[in-house]
Amino acid sequence: MGFLAPWFLAGVAAVGLPIWIHLLKRHKTDPRLFPSLMFFEQREMSSVKHRRLEHLLLLALRVAMLILLALLFANPFLKRTPLAADGKKILVIAVDRSFSMRAADHLSQAKNASLSLIAGMKPGDQAQVLALGGQVQALTQLISDPAELRVAVESIQPSDSRASFGELARYVRTLSESTHLPLEVHLASDLQKSALPPGFADLRLNPSTTLVFHQIGQIAANFAVENVVAPQRIFDPKKVRVQATIASFGKPEAKPVTVKKNVSLVLNNKVLQTKTVEIAAGGRAQVEFLGLDAPYGFSRGEVRVDGADMLPADDRFYFATERTDPRKVLFIDAGRHPRAQLYYRAALDSSGDSAFQMEVMRPEIANNQEFSHYAFVVLDDIGTVTSTLEDALKKYVYAGGSVLIALGPASAAQPRVPVMDESIETASYAGREGDRFLNVSEIDAGHPAMRSVERFTGVKFYQAIHVTPAKSRVLARLNDQTPLVLERKMGEGKVLVFTSTFDNVTNDLPLHASWVPFVERSAAYLAGSGAEQPVNLVVDSYVELRTADSKSAAAEVLDPDGKRLLSLEEATTAKNFAVNKEGFFELKTASGRHTLLAAHADRRESDLSVIPQETLDLWRATGSDQNAPGASGSENQDKKPWPLWPWLLLLLLIVAMAESLVADRHLRPAADRPEIRKEAA
């Protein structure tokens, strides 16, 4: 027997309280009238005799209550042998089916090891088969049917996920707590070091869990295409650069050995270029391919490294790209700021991939324009916007378009920002003379439109239109708290407002280095539909299918085998899906955008280094000391603490009720007590 909080036992000292009350309590009840106290005397004996323990039963109950209360807080427990002390235990067979198990016949070996375990089961033994990947999948319940267990093991297929021993340990802990039986866990795996969780504590096993390793395979050299950097969109095929990293894993040789490998760039199953690289054992090499002659539309790219090794699945790396024409940007200008369009065009043209072509248009002409084929529209301080133009722009934005609005002197007199519907308060002015100017003091650097602008360092703002951000989000503020960049999402689209002009009259931004990144990033952000998602993903990543605004529209996903991944219900309700295998996924989001995603296995799986034996021993030892090397089992190790507090609580309740009854009998006012009434009568 022990106590989880023994210091609460000090509360037993409180038993002195009822003893004091019963022993020393003055019997000062209501005085009883008597004709004369002539013959009565104050006797010490009398008082001493009063100090006897009265109501012994009541005292005993009260003392018992306090002792029980102290014991309850001290939380006592008994060490009890688990129910399965008769040798009954559960067999857990975990088969690693991660990407690395595709090496040679590792998965077959693991399955064979598992099948031999099942064959060795005694009648009545319970077992469960687990498939270990990124998640732990229980293939059976706790059953004792060997045939069913065998079928479950044989049904295990290799996956492209990364193994996680932390997940396995968590599952085993949960199983142990729910069954209260000793577990014997058999792990058939290549025991990759990369499958260990970041913290060793995540591997902790509950007591009476025995872990047995069945190591599959050996450390071997392995080459892999570790990473590929390719543009998501191609506007000019000649300017495209594809960079690939080739890595060599395996046991370091005594002498550095360099291996030549052919690396090919494949697009739509057609080898475009091949290069030869030299890779040192355990090292990495970079390959760069210039130009990517991709057809219009989505293309399936692949970088391969030749030469057979133990794990051929990681010798290729998929990537997806889209060839498209430069998109048009409509720049609506009233002619007030002739240099604005010059600066903006120069900034757009200077971006690396030449993704945009700018058209300039007067507002009166833009009234009748169809905006849907523009990537986004820029309103350059055009002052009064006609309702026709504004309605058309709003319709365009709600349908998924984007508008960038620059506010200048012409907008200062307007009551509100067009399209965005935020009220304009006033114009903040700063004189140009005497270095009186405003700077950017706050910036949302995490926003896609504001990356790489380096806080508009050194940019001086002489005038900004003060817009009250009621419905919009402020991305940058000047040091007088005037919002400089605001964003409001409307429908499927968005509106970005720059509260100064794009020329060098009200600010000197176009003359600074921040200008081109700002234009480039904001244009890329505005041209994208919704949040930009990467198209090259690691297996087990999640892809967003819909935002909260597009609830009813259907999404569609085709896996690398061309099968639909979503059911009809999921197509209209699922917010995202997990990429579960290598290959190309065709995706149609709820917003109607078509995308080609390329998924590749986590390249940490390519490193086949095995967990050191001492680490494995430590892991095994977390389960039970009995399993630790050199330790022998003892009775105490098999025993589990059995809490006594529920029983103590029950006992306390009974004693409290008894105390109430006894106290009621003894301490009720004399007039209410039948025996006193009888005596008085």
Next chain:
Amino acid sequence: MLQRFLDPKVLGGISGLDLVAKTVVDGFVAGLHRSPDFGFSQEFAEYRAYTPGDDLRHVDWNVYARTEKMFLKRYRGETNCQLTILLDMSRSMKFGSHGTEKIEYARFLAACLAYLAHGQRDAAGIVIFDDDVRNFVRPSTRQGQLPRILHAIESARIGTRTDFALPFRHVQEFHRRRGIVATISDFWDSPEKIIKTVEPLRFRGTELILFHLLDPEELRPKLKHPVLLEDLETGDTLEVSPDYAAHEYPAKIQAHCEDIKARARAAGIDYFLIDTSRPLDDALREYLAIRKGKQ
């Protein structure tokens, strides 16, 4: 009102007994003996000449008509006893453990004595006192005397403490004739002081009777637990244990009663202890029987 005091059951028990004067001079019951003195009675004895100051009511106007001389008729009184009841109305008398407070018992007793005296045509009066005289009905045989006494008893209210000195001094002032003074009290005072206070009356030939009323709880207190007792008169409190109340206290109260009794006997005073749990007629009959035996 009369019915309250003159309970037929009590009076039925008492009326068969005669209150006979113990002393030679005075007697309670008419017809049992001749008084050596003349009193206010019906039997003619002699005439004597009127002297100024005599009560004109006793002038024999027939003789005056015949002789034109005023003579007083003198009668042989069958009784000429004067009974004065001293009723203690101190706060300690308001105690009763069995339904009847001592004061109620004392009232019954006083009423019975007054009635007996009235039946014998004795002059009866009453003094109601605590630490002072609260009411006083001079002894008389006039018509309506009994109701006056009974009214005085009825209207008596509980006072404060007992002090015999003042009431007895008062009695000495008006009690010039020999007679009987019956004191009804619980006598919560020292025996020496009590006897010393009442003794002077005895020297003047007056017969003294002390009716000592005590509740059974005063004689034998029954305490199961230690209790805090409060003195009814002084308000003092004292914690009393059951052991003391069961053993030492009864001995002390018994010694107290014995002391009063012994001192009273030595002073020629009658002393009669009445336990208020006892039926009043029974106690009174016993007392009268004892008195009769003493004669």
